[in-house]
Amino acid sequence: MLSETIRVIKVDPKRIKVPEAVVASRLGFKGVTSIPEEFKEDYNKAFNIVVENSKPVAIVKTVPCHWNNTLTILNKKLTGKLVERHLRNCEKVTILLVTLGEAVDSLIEDAHHKGDELLSFFLDSVASEFAEYTVREVDRMLKDEETQYVAGARISPGYVDLPLQLNQWILDVLDGRRLGIKVKEESYIFIPRKTVSALIGWRKKLEQK
Amino acid sequence: MNRNDLNEILRERVLLLDGSYGAEFVRRGFKGDLPPDVLNLRDPRLVKGVHQDYVNAGADIIITNTFGSTPYKLKQSGVEEHKEIVESGVKIAKEAAQGKTLVFGDIGPTGALPYPLGEEGFDFFFNNYFETAKIMVEKGVDGIILETFSDMLELKAAVLAVREVSKDVFLVAHLTFDENGRTLTGTDPFNFALTFNDLDVDCIGINCTLGPEEMLPVFQELAKHSNKFLSVEPNAGLPVLEDGKTVYPVGAKEFALHMDSYWEYGANIIGGCCGTNPEHIRQMRKTLGERSPVSRKKRRCSAVSSTLKTVDFDDFVIVGERINPAGRKRLKEAVEKRDLNYIIDDARKQVEAGADILDINFGIESNVPRDFMEKVILSLVYKVGVPLSLDVQTPELLERLMKIYPGRPLVNSSRAAEEELGFKTDLVKKYGGVLIVLSMGGDVPHSLVERKSSVDWALQFMEKKGLDKERIFFDPIVLSLGAGGNPRVTLETLEYIKKLGFKTIFGLSNLSFGLPDKSFFNAAFLVLSLEKGLDAAIMNPLDEVLIKNLDAALIILGKKGLPKARVETEDRIVKVLLSGKKEELLNIVKEELKHSKPLEVVDKHLKPAMEKIGEMYSSGEIFLPQLILAAQASKPSFDLIERKLGEKKGEEMFIIATVKGDVHDIGKNIVAAVVRSSGFDVIDLGKDVSTEKIVEAVKRFKPKALGLSAMMTTTAPRIKEVTEGLKKQNLKVVVIGGGASLDEKTVKTLGADFYAKDAVDALKILKKV
Numbered sequence: 019m020l021s022e023t024i025r026v027i028k029v030d031p032k033r034i035k036v037p038e039a040v041v042a043s044r045l046g047f048k049g050v051t052s053i054p055e056e057f058k059e060d061y062n063k064a065f066n067i068v069v070e071n072s073k074p075v076a077i078v079k080t081v082p083c084h085w086n087n088t089l090t091i092l093n094k095k096l097t098g099k100l101v102e103r104h105l106r107n108c109e110k111v112t113i114l115l116v117t118l119g120e121a122v123d124s125l126i127e128d129a130h131h132k133g134d135e136l137l138s139f140f141l142d143s144v145a146s147e148f149a150e151y152t153v154r155e156v157d158r159m160l161k162d163e164e165t166q167y168v169a170g171a172r173i174s175p176g177y178v179d180l181p182l183q184l185n186q187w188i189l190d191v192l193d194g195r196r197l198g199i200k201v202k203e204e205s206y207i208f209i210p211r212k213t214v215s216a217l218i219g220w221r222k223k224l225e226q227k
Numbered sequence: 228m229n230r231n232d233l234n235e236i237l238r239e240r241v242l243l244l245d246g247s248y249g250a251e252f253v254r255r256g257f258k259g260d261l262p263p264d265v266l267n268l269r270d271p272r273l274v275k276g277v278h279q280d281y282v283n284a285g286a287d288i289i290i291t292n293t294f295g296s297t298p299y300k301l302k303q304s305g306v307e308e309h310k311e312i313v314e315s316g317v318k319i320a321k322e323a324a325q326g327k328t329l330v331f332g333d334i335g336p337t338g339a340l341p342y343p344l345g346e347e348g349f350d351f352f353f354n355n356y357f358e359t360a361k362i363m364v365e366k367g368v369d370g371i372i373l374e375t376f377s378d379m380l381e382l383k384a385a386v387l388a389v390r391e392v393s394k395d396v397f398l399v400a401h402l403t404f405d406e407n408g409r410t411l412t413g414t415d416p417f418n419f420a421l422t423f424n425d426l427d428v429d430c431i432g433i434n435c436t437l438g439p440e441e442m443l444p445v446f447q448e449l450a451k452h453s454n455k456f457l458s459v460e461p462n463a464g465l466p467v468l469e470d471g472k473t474v475y476p477v478g479a480k481e482f483a484l485h486m487d488s489y490w491e492y493g494a495n496i497i498g499g500c501c502g503t504n505p506e507h508i509r510q511m512r513k514t515l516g517e518r519s520p521v522s523r524k525k526r527r528c529s530a531v532s533s534t535l536k537t538v539d540f541d542d543f544v545i546v547g548e549r550i551n552p553a554g555r556k557r558l559k560e561a562v563e564k565r566d567l568n569y570i571i572d573d574a575r576k577q578v579e580a581g582a583d584i585l586d587i588n589f590g591i592e593s594n595v596p597r598d599f600m601e602k603v604i605l606s607l608v609y610k611v612g613v614p615l616s617l618d619v620q621t622p623e624l625l626e627r628l629m630k631i632y633p634g635r636p637l638v639n640s641s642r643a644a645e646e647e648l649g650f651k652t653d654l655v656k657k658y659g660g661v662l663i664v665l666s667m668g669g670d671v672p673h674s675l676v677e678r679k680s681s682v683d684w685a686l687q688f689m690e691k692k693g694l695d696k697e698r699i700f701f702d703p704i705v706l707s708l709g710a711g712g713n714p715r716v717t718l719e720t721l722e723y724i725k726k727l728g729f730k731t732i733f734g735l736s737n738l739s740f741g742l743p744d745k746s747f748f749n750a751a752f753l754v755l756s757l758e759k760g761l762d763a764a765i766m767n768p769l770d771e772v773l774i775k776n777l778d779a780a781l782i783i784l785g786k787k788g789l790p791k792a793r794v795e796t797e798d799r800i801v802k803v804l805l806s807g808k809k810e811e812l813l814n815i816v817k818e819e820l821k822h823s824k825p826l827e828v829v830d831k832h833l834k835p836a837m838e839k840i841g842e843m844y845s846s847g848e849i850f851l852p853q854l855i856l857a858a859q860a861s862k863p864s865f866d867l868i869e870r871k872l873g874e875k876k877g878e879e880m881f882i883i884a885t886v887k888g889d890v891h892d893i894g895k896n897i898v899a900a901v902v903r904s905s906g907f908d909v910i911d912l913g914k915d916v917s918t919e920k921i922v923e924a925v926k927r928f929k930p931k932a933l934g935l936s937a938m939m940t941t942t943a944p945r946i947k948e949v950t951e952g953l954k955k956q957n958l959k960v961v962v963i964g965g966g967a968s969l970d971e972k973t974v975k976t977l978g979a980d981f982y983a984k985d986a987v988d989a990l991k992i993l994k995k996v
C-alpha cells in the first residue's frame with residue numbers, strides 16, 4: 019500500500035541479486051558479459067564482503083502531489099525536464115531513500131589505506147550496484163503491493179536536471195538522520211556514500227489503453 | 228495505427244511487447260510436429276489463447292504467429308499455404324487485440340545464408356520478405372518486426388522489401404548476437420547501428436540467443452551508436468538441459484529486475500523472447516509501469532563498414548586502389564575469365580599491406596556480367612572482411628551494388644552537378660553509405676576559386692536533400708602533374724574543405740600519371756597533404772616507399788605512435804605487472820640493480836613497461852582493473868628504488884586531492900596509483916580537502932603538477948577556488964582537473980590547464996609538461 023506514514027523497510031542483503039555483467043561494466047570491462055576469469059576471485063571476495071557488511075534499509079513515504087506545469091509535493095515545487103518527463107500528471111509520489119550503511123564505506127577506505135587499490139575499487143563498484151539493485155528490489159515491493167495506481171519511472175537527484183540539493187529535502191522529509199544518514203554540506207552528497215534517493219510517480223490505472 | 232502516430236507514442240512512452248509463443252504452444256498441448264505457424268490454420272483458438280494471455284498480462288504490442296512464415300521456410304517443411312497462414316496469423320492476433328493492443332506482423336529469417344556463405348542472393352531474400360510483408364500490410368498490421376536475423380544482408384533485404392510494400396508501416400529490425408557480441412556472420416552492434424541508421428527503419432534492436440544479463444552490454448553498445456528507436460527482447464536466460472528438456476532459468480521476477488537497465492540505456496520497446504511467458508510480461512508491466520523513455524542524443528559518425536569490420540576516419544585511412552583493371556593486365560584477365568579467387572587474393576594482399584578499405588572498379592562495366600560483379604562485392608565483404616569503396620560509373624549498376632551491399636559503403640564518387648549529385652545523394656539516403664563529392668561540377672577545374680565554388684554549391688544542394696554532414700566526404704581532386712595539374716591548388720582546396728569541417732579523400736596516383744619515379748612523387752604529395760589534414764587516400768598499399776613515408780609522416784605529425792624496439796625485459800615486466808606478481812617484479816628489479824643505477828632501472832625498465840600498459844589500456848587491449856593491478860604490483864619495486872635513491876626529486880612530484888565538499892575518491896586513488904607506478908613522487912592529500920590545505924601543499928612541495936578531482940557539479944567550482952588561491956600567492960604549477968562532472972571546456976573555465984579523462988590521460992599530460 020502507498021502509505022503517507024514513513025515506513026522503514028529492512029532488506030535482507032542475501033536477497034539482492036546483482037548481475038555480474040552490470041558490475042563488470044562498472045569495473046570498466048567493456049562489452050563483456052562476465053568478469054574475466056583472472057579477476058573472478060577479486061570479484062567474489064568483494065561481493066561477499068559487501069553482502070556480509072551491508073545493512074540495506076529503505077525509508078519510504080508516499081504523498082499526494084499536484085501537477086500544474088510544475089509538480090508540488092508537500093509544498094515543495096519541483097521543476098525541470100526530468101520532472102516534466104517522468105512525473106507529469108502524477109497523483110502521488112513516493113519519496114525513497116536506501117542506504118547500505120556505514121560499514122561498507124569504511125571497508126572501501128581501509129582497503130585504500132592498506133594500498134590495496136584493486137580491492138578498494140572492486141568494493142566500491144560492487145557496493146554501488148548493490149545499492150542500485152536494493153532500490154530496484156524496494157521499488158518492486160512497492161509495485162507488488164499496489165493495485166490502484168500504476169508507477170512511472172524512478173528518478174533521482176543529480177541526474178539530468180533534477181538538482182542534487184533535493185537530497186537535503188528528501189533526508190528531512192524522511193527523517194533519514196535516525197538511520198545515521200547525513201547530507202554533506204554544499205555538495206549534497208549522502209553519507210554513508212552508498213545511499214540512494216529517488217522519486218517514483220504514480221497515476222490511477224486506466225481501463226482503456 | 229500509422230507509422231507517424233506510433234512514432235509519436237514512442238517519443239512519449241515505453242511500450243511492452245509480448246513474450247515467446249513456441250514454448251507456450253507446447254505447454255498447452257502442441258506436439259511440435261509441425262511448424263508453429265501452421266497452427267494459425269489448424270488450431271487458431273490455441274494461438275488466440277496465447278495472444279489473449281499476453282494482452283491480459285499488459286502487453287502493448289502482440290506479434291503475429293508468423294515467425295517462420297516466409298514462402299521458402301514453409302516450403303522447407305512441406306507447407307504450401309503461405310498466404311493463408313500469414314492472413315490467418317494477422318486475423319487471429321487482431322481478434323485477440325480487440326483494437327486495444329497493437330499488432331505487429333512477425334517475420335523471422337529464412338534460414339538460408341547469403342552467397343558466399345550459402346547459395347542465395349539478395350533477390351531470393353527480398354522476394355520472400357516482400358511476399359510476406361505485402362499480406363501483412365494488406366491485412367492491416369500496426370507494424371512489422373523482423374526478428375532473430377543473424378546476417379546484415381538478409382536483414383537489409385527484408386527492410387528494403389517491407390519498404391517496397393509500404394512507406395507507411397512502422398518497421399522494427401532486429402539482429403541476434405552471441406555472447407562474444409557478434410552475429411553469426413560477424414557483425415557487432417556498432418556496425419549494426421551504423422548501417423541501419425542510414426536505412427528507412429523506425430526501430431532497431433536485439434532479440435534471442437542471450438538472457439537479459441548477457442544481452443545488456445550488447446544493447447549498451449547498440450544504444451551508444453543508434454539514432455533509431457530501440458527495442459529489446461532477451462531470452463529468459465541461457466538455456467540449460469534438465470531431464471533432457473531445454474529449460475530457461477530466469478524467472479519472471481528476476482527477468483523484470485533487468486528492465487530498468489534497458490530503460491536507462493534508452494529502450495523504447497521491451498519484450499521477451501525464448502523461455503518468457505505471460506507471467507514474465509506481467510512482471511515486466513509492473514516494473515515498467517507506464518513510463519516515458521530516456522532522452523538520447525543523436526549520434527554522428529563518419530565511418531564505413533562491411534559485415535565484419537567498421538572503419539572510422541578518426542585515424543588516416545588507406546583505401547587500396549588495385550582492384551581496377553586499368554593498367555593491370557593480369558587483373559583484367561581475371562575479370563574477363565571470372566577468376567574470383569585471383570581477385571580475392573589480390574584484395575587480401577592489399578589488406579595485409581595495410582589497406583583499411585578497398586576501392587572497386589570493374590573497368591568497362593558493360594563487358595562484365597552483373598552477377599559476377601555482385602559475387603566480387605559479396606566475396607570481398609564476407610571473405611576478406613573489408614569495407615568497400617564502390618567506384619562504379621553506370622547509375623543502375625551502382626544502385627544495384629549499393630542495394631546488395633551488406634554494410635555501409637563508401638560511394639566513389641559524384642561530381643558537384645545537379646543531376647548526378649541528386650541521383651547519388653538519393654541512393655545513399657535509400658541504401659546507406661558515405662558519398663565522396665568531387666570539387667568539380669562540369670569541366671576539370673584548374674583554379675581554387677572553381678573548386679571552392681563547386682564545394683559550396685554541393686553543400687547547399689545536399690543540405691536541401693537532407694543528407695547528414697558526416698556522410699559527405701570531399702575530394703579536392705588530384706590532377707596529373709605531367710599533364711599540367713597544379714598540386715598546390717589541391718592542397719589549398721583541401722585546406723578550405725577542412726575548415727568547413729568535412730572529411731577529405733583523394734585518388735593519389737593521378738598525380739604521377741605518366742611520370743617516372745611515381746612512388747616518390749606520390750609519397751611527397753601525400754606527406755604534404757597529411758599536413759593539411761587529409762583523412763584518407765585511394766592509393767597503392769603495396770608501394771613500400773609510399774607506405775614508409777606515410778608512416779613516418781603520421782608519426783611526425785603525432786597521429787601515430789613512435790615504433791619502439793621491444794626489449795625482452797620490458798615484455799617480461801609487462802607480463803609480470805599485468806598478472807600482479809609483486810614479488811616476481813621485485814626480484815627482477817633487484818637483479819637489475821646489481822648492474823644498473825636505480826634511476827636507470829626506472830627509466831629503462833619500469834617506466835617503459837608502465838607506458839606500454841598505459842597504451843594497452845588506451846587502446847582497449849586491457850581494462851581498468853588490469854591497469855590498477857599493474858600499478859599496485861609495481862609499488863614495492865618503486866619503494867625499493869626510492870629507498871636506494873634517498874631524497875625525492877621535486878620536479879617529478881605530483882600532488883593530488885579531491886576538492887572540499889567531495890567525498891568521492893576512487894577515481895583520484897586510481898590516478899595516484901597509476902602516476903606513482905610511472906616513477907612520479909605522488910602526494911595524495913585525500914578527499915574533501917580544503918582549498919587552503921591544497922594551496923599550502925603546493926607552496927611547500929613545489930610539485931611539477933597538481934591534480935584536482937571533483938565528481939559532482941556542486942563541487943566542481945572548488946577547482947576555481949583553488950586555481951585562484953594559487954594565483955593570489957603567485958604559485959606556478961600545472962593544474963590538471965578530472966572527474967565525472969568535468970570536461971575539457973569546463974576545467975579551462977575553472978582555471979585549470981588540462982583535463983584528464985582517466986589515469987592514463989593524466990600520466991600523458993604529466994609527461995608532456
